[in-house]
Amino acid sequence: MTRPTPLSGFPEWSPAQRIAEQQVLDRLRRTFELYGFSSLETRAVEPLDQLLRKGETSKEVYVLRRLQAAEGDEEQNLGLHFDLTVPFARYVLENAGKLQFPFRRYQIQKVWRGERPQEGRYREFLQADIDIVDRDTLPAHYEAEIPLVIGDALHSLPIPAVKIMVNNRKLCEGFYRGLGLEDPEAVLRAVDKLDKIGPAGVAELLIEGGATDAQAKATLALAEIRARDASFEDAVRALGVEHPLLDEGIAELAAVVETAREHAPGLVEATLKIARGLDYYTGTVYETELAGFERFGSICSGGRYDNLASAGRDVFPGVGISIGVSRLLGLLFNADAIGVSRPVPTVVLVALWSEEERATSNRIAAALRARGIATEVAPVPAKLGKQIRYAERRGIPFVWFPASATSDRSTPAARDLSAVAEGGDQVKDIRSGEQVPADATRWNPPAEDLTPTLR
Secondary structure, rough: OOOOOOOOOOOOOOOOOOOOOHHHHHHHHHHHHHOOOOOOOOOOOOEEEHHOOOOOOOOOOOOOOOOOOOOHHHHEEEEEOOOOOOHHHHHHHOOOOOOOHHHHHHEEEEEEEOOOOEOOOOEEEEEEEEEEEOOOOOOOOHHHHHHHHHHHHHHOOOOEEEEEEEEEHHHHHHHHHHHOOOHHHOOOHHHOOHHHHHHHHHHHHHOOOOOHHEEEEEEEEEEOEEEEOOHHHHHHOOOOOOOHHHHHHHHHHHHHHHHHHHHHHEEEEEEEOOOOOOOEEEEEEEEEEEEOOOOHHEEEEEEOOOOOOOEOOEOOOEEEEEHHHHHHHHHHHHHOOOOEEEOOOOEEEOOOOOHHHHHHHHHHHHHHHEEEEEEEEEEOOOHHHHHHHHHHHHOOEEEEOOOOOOOOOOHHHHOOOHOOOOOOOEEEEEOOOOEEEEEEEEEOOOOOOOOEEEE
16 A cells, blocks of 8 residues: 555544544533533535525535436535535424424534635534524524623633624624615625735725725724724714614624623624625624634634525524634644643553453453543553553553462563562552552542543
8 A cells, every 4th residue: 555645624633632622522512501502413415506505606515426426316416514504504494393492503513615725724624503593583682692602612621712703794784874885795795805905905895896985984994993892882873874774783782792791701892894704694793713813813603694594484593603623623733722631541551460360450440440440451461661651651640550369470570560569459650659559449540630631
C-alpha cells in the first residue's frame, strides 16, 4: 500500500483531542437538556431541490451517487446536508401531527460543505444546533432565550470568553425602508460583507444598487451602533429615520439585550452591523465571537425565521442557533487553548508478574471495572520499571501491584515482586510516588482522577 495522502478539510482528531471533543459535547448536551431541549438526529441526505432552496450554490453541496448508479436512480437527486436547518425544517413538516408545540430540539451531527478549507473551516464538520418551533406564531420571548442557552453552554467550557452579537432584521428593514431604499434584502446582503470589504466597499455596492450617497452613509451609520444595553435605541433614533417596522425591531432587540443583561451581564451586545445574509431570517439574528479569535469570525450563529418551515396554510415559525463545534475546537486545538488532563480514559494499570498469573491481574481489573474504574492489564510481564514507564507514556496515573500466589521468580517482573507487593495488593500513584495497600473491591481513586478532565 502506498503512503496515504491527507485530505484537507476532513479533520481527524488525536485520541486526546477526541476525549476533549466528547467532553465538550457532553456539556453542551447537559445544558441543552437543562433548558428542556430534546435530542434529534435526521438522515444525512436530502433532495437537492430542498438543499438548494435557501440560495446556497450547488458548488457547496456534495452529491450522493453510487459508483454504478444507473441514470434515473433516486440517488441522482440526493445530496449530503450542509447544515442542520433544512433537514430540521423538513422533519417538522413531515412529523407535525406527532409533535407537541412549541417543539424544542437539539441536534448534534456532522454536515458536509464543499468550501475552501482553512483554519477553523472544514468540509466535514460537527454542528450543535438548538431550535424552538411553534405552529402559526412564535412568541418573541424565545428570541431572548436562545442566547441565554448558548451563553450557559459555552460558559460551562474552559474556553475564552464569548460575546454574542445580536441584531434584528425588522429593525434593519424598517430603517432601510424609512430611508426610501426599495430592496432591503439586497442592502442586508451588502452590509453582511462589511467585515470583508470594509465601509467603502459596502458603500460602493449600495450605490451600484441604486442608493444615494446620503442613503449609503445612513446605512453605514446604523451599522456602526453597538451597545450592551437598550441604549442603542437612542443612537438609532438620532439618525432621524422613522418606520413602523423599525419601531417593532427596536422593541424586540431591546428585550433580547435587557433579558441577557439580567441573566449574564456582558454576554450579549446589540451590534447593528450583524446582518446574516441568508434570506429566511425575519427577526433577531445572532453571531458569536471568541475572545482572542475574533479574526476567524463567528463560531456560533443563527436567528429567527418565520417562513422556513411551511406547507400550504401550515406555517411553523422558529428561532435557532448553531455552534460550529469542529470550527471551535479546531481553533482551540491549534492554539493549544484546550485539552484534557490525560490522553486516555484508563485510571489504573494492573502490573503483570508472569503469564501464569495473568488471570489474577485480569480478576483485579474486572473488579475495578465493575466499580466504574477504567483499568488495563499490562501487556507483558516486563521488568517493573518498564511497566511503570508504559503507564507514564500512556498517561495512566496509578499502577496496581497484585500480591503473588506463586514462588516462581523466573520473569523480570516477578523478581521485583518482593520489593513492592509482598503481603497484599498495593497501588502506586506514579506522579507522587505514594504507594498504599489496596483492595480492588474498596479502593477508589481521587474523584478528579476518575475520568480525564477538560483544561
